[in-house]
Amino acid sequence: xxxxxxxxxxxxxxxxTTPVDPRVAEKMIPFITEDFGNPASRSHPYGWTAEKAVEIxxxxxxxxxxxxxxxxxxxxxxxxxxxxxxKGAGNFYSTKGKHIVTLATEHKxxxxxxxxxxxxxxxTTFLQPEPDGLVDIEKFKAALRPDTVLASVMMVNNEIGVIxxxxxxxxxxxxxxxxxxxxxxxxxxxxxxxxxxxxVDLMSFSAHKTYGPxxxxxLYVRRKPRIRIEAQMHGGxxxxxxxxxxxxxxxxxxxxxxxxxxxxxxGEENARIKKMQHRLYEGLTEIDETYVNGDLxxxxxxxxxxxxxxxxxESLVMxxxxxxxxxxxxxxxxxxxxxxxxxxxxxxxxxxxxxxRFSIGRFTKEEDIDYTxxxxxxxxxxxxxxSPLWEMFQDGVDIDKVEWAAH
Amino acid sequence: MVPFIKGGxxxxxxxxxxxxxxxxxxxxxxxxxxAANTVLFDKTIxxxxxxxxxxxxxxxxxxxGDQAKRLPNTSFFAFPRLDGVTLLTALDKKGFxxxxxxxxSSNSNEPSHVLLAMGIDKELAQGAIRVSMGVETTLxxxxxxxxxLKMEIERLKQLAAMAA
Numbered sequence: 001x002x003x004x005x006x007x008x009x010x011x012x013x014x015x016x017t018t019p020v021d022p023r024v025a026e027k028m029i030p031f032i033t034e035d036f037g038n039p040a041s042r043s044h045p046y047g048w049t050a051e052k053a054v055e056i057x058x059x060x061x062x063x064x065x066x067x068x069x070x071x072x073x074x075x076x077x078x079x080x081x082x083x084x085x086x087k088g089a090g091n092f093y094s095t096k097g098k099h100i101v102t103l104a105t106e107h108k109x110x111x112x113x114x115x116x117x118x119x120x121x122x123x124t125t126f127l128q129p130e131p132d133g134l135v136d137i138e139k140f141k142a143a144l145r146p147d148t149v150l151a152s153v154m155m156v157n158n159e160i161g162v163i164x165x166x167x168x169x170x171x172x173x174x175x176x177x178x179x180x181x182x183x184x185x186x187x188x189x190x191x192x193x194x195x196x197x198x199x200v201d202l203m204s205f206s207a208h209k210t211y212g213p214x215x216x217x218x219l220y221v222r223r224k225p226r227i228r229i230e231a232q233m234h235g236g237x238x239x240x241x242x243x244x245x246x247x248x249x250x251x252x253x254x255x256x257x258x259x260x261x262x263x264x265x266x267g268e269e270n271a272r273i274k275k276m277q278h279r280l281y282e283g284l285t286e287i288d289e290t291y292v293n294g295d296l297x298x299x300x301x302x303x304x305x306x307x308x309x310x311x312x313x314e315s316l317v318m319x320x321x322x323x324x325x326x327x328x329x330x331x332x333x334x335x336x337x338x339x340x341x342x343x344x345x346x347x348x349x350x351x352x353x354x355x356x357r358f359s360i361g362r363f364t365k366e367e368d369i370d371y372t373x374x375x376x377x378x379x380x381x382x383x384x385x386x387s388p389l390w391e392m393f394q395d396g397v398d399i400d401k402v403e404w405a406a407h
Numbered sequence: 408m409v410p411f412i413k414g415g416x417x418x419x420x421x422x423x424x425x426x427x428x429x430x431x432x433x434x435x436x437x438x439x440x441x442a443a444n445t446v447l448f449d450k451t452i453x454x455x456x457x458x459x460x461x462x463x464x465x466x467x468x469x470x471x472g473d474q475a476k477r478l479p480n481t482s483f484f485a486f487p488r489l490d491g492v493t494l495l496t497a498l499d500k501k502g503f504x505x506x507x508x509x510x511x512s513s514n515s516n517e518p519s520h521v522l523l524a525m526g527i528d529k530e531l532a533q534g535a536i537r538v539s540m541g542v543e544t545t546l547x548x549x550x551x552x553x554x555x556l557k558m559e560i561e562r563l564k565q566l567a568a569m570a571a
Contacts (some may be wrong), residue, residue, distance in 0.1 A: 041506060043504070043506050047504075077427075079412055083411075108416070109413065113413050114414035116413055216427075248430075253425060
């Protein structure tokens with residue numbers, strides 16, 4: 001089957017996935033064709049070459065987050081890492097207690113894994129964040145109980161890009177001897193992560209949000225103090241028994257190279273992206289009745305999530321086909337449900353519906369930003385011309401107070 | 408089935424997680440080629456296997472599962488009283504990458520659990536060597552493997568005789 005080639009819109013959806021950096025792809029190819037050995041093969045150089053490459057990549061991943069390579073466990077991606085961390089640690093330490101605390105704005109992989117723990121007899125607390133998207137530290141503290149065994153909080157939110165105070169949350173968990181898991185899928189290469197300093201026990205990573213390939217990720221499992229997890233996948237005993245399955249050498253090499261580039265270039269890159277974010281923010285907020293979702297300061301430079309009031313969400317998405325964006329996260333964009341993350345911030349269904357997540361990255365150019373601003377200004381202007389609600393708003397009618405006649 | 412990895416609900420909810428796009432395309436293409444080449448695979452490799460195994464038997468090897476319906480590319484065998492790891496190391500030095508069993512368990516020196524389950528004597532299982540070939544394997548390679556193997560076995564037998 002040939003997929004029809006169409007003129008591609010400008011990519012403004014880096015939070016869904018990033019292109020593989022050409023340097024990463026180049027590094028991966030020999031491990032598909034020539035150095036194809038199974039890293040677990042011990043009797044010949046094909047295996048040794050593959051194993052060596054895997055260990056170099058492990059060091060690179062560890063280096064980006066200042067961890068020990070022995071603390072890195074390869075997985076198929078952040079979804080698996082989140083499942084492994086929550087189910088693996090939850091079950092291992094269940095004699096201590098059976099209560100889990102997380103946020104209502106977590107990625108589905110955390111939410112659904114925690115829900116799965118409910119099925120296994122755990123009780124759970126899903127904390128609502130403040131309207132700025134950040135969890136209140138005191139409320140978090142208050143949610144912890146003597147039987148709380150695990151807390152899971154994402155570092156960077158995938159929809160609104162806000163950065164949680166992981167140090168403060170982790171310190172509270174440490175004081176109360178609670179395992180602390182952090183989903184950092186959206187954080188690598190965007191925020192400094194120093195696991196020697198951060199009070200975090202388990203951390204999930206993904207390659208494809210940081211210019212690596214899809215289908216590979218890792219879970220950080222702290223050694224000092226040692227954190228134990230129950231394996232979820234059993235078999236060949238790879239990854240010290242924590243995650244069996246033949247290692248995907250080329251994928252691992254790709255993740256290692258992607259994380260190496262991130263470590264070396266993130267300083268300069270984030271400064272450049274921050275400038276573009278500012279340009280986009282300035283341009284889009286010239287449009288009336290626009291609301292930024294999530295705190296503007298405690299936020300990665302790659303993300304801008306904006307609600308356009310008095311515009312119907314679906315029509316808006318249809319009108320801006322020239323750019324590739326998402327309303328809500330990619331995983332849930334197939335559904336027409338308004339984003340549960342935006343709902344948690346207290347946005348109305350209408351506002352959540354008419355929100356767009358712009359996410360930019362390594363290959364975004366200034367002219368892409370300018371095109372986006374022009375496109376949004378033009379299309380929103382046109383959509384509002386057709387909107388009776390907009391007309392009423394212009395006339396000074398408080399739409400929330402209008403009592404609609406029943407038909 | 409109860410889904411094992413939960414999250415974004417990909418694969419009709421049975422297996423969440425962003426699809427490994429390049430990997431999936433590769434798998435699809437590999438399956439397409441495999442479907443087209445199954446007969447060819449058998450035709451090219453079966454004669455190599457017969458040739459190899461004839462010589463192995465002549466050299467005194469026991470071929471595991473030789474009476475059963477088997478893949479044309481895999482020969483799992485052992486020479487009584489010859490250590491597998493020593494033989495593997497020697498073969499590696501001569502440029503042959505073979506295995507003592509599955510790669511997953513190549514870390515341990517335990518004999519193959521598959522052979523033990525088949526009722527093979529533990530000592531014989533300890534010497535097991537797995538040769539697995541592909542469509543690119545040639546008759547010349549097989550011949551050269553046999554020559555090297557013969558030389559190694561002679562050498563090991565002499566060493567054993569000297570030690571005795």
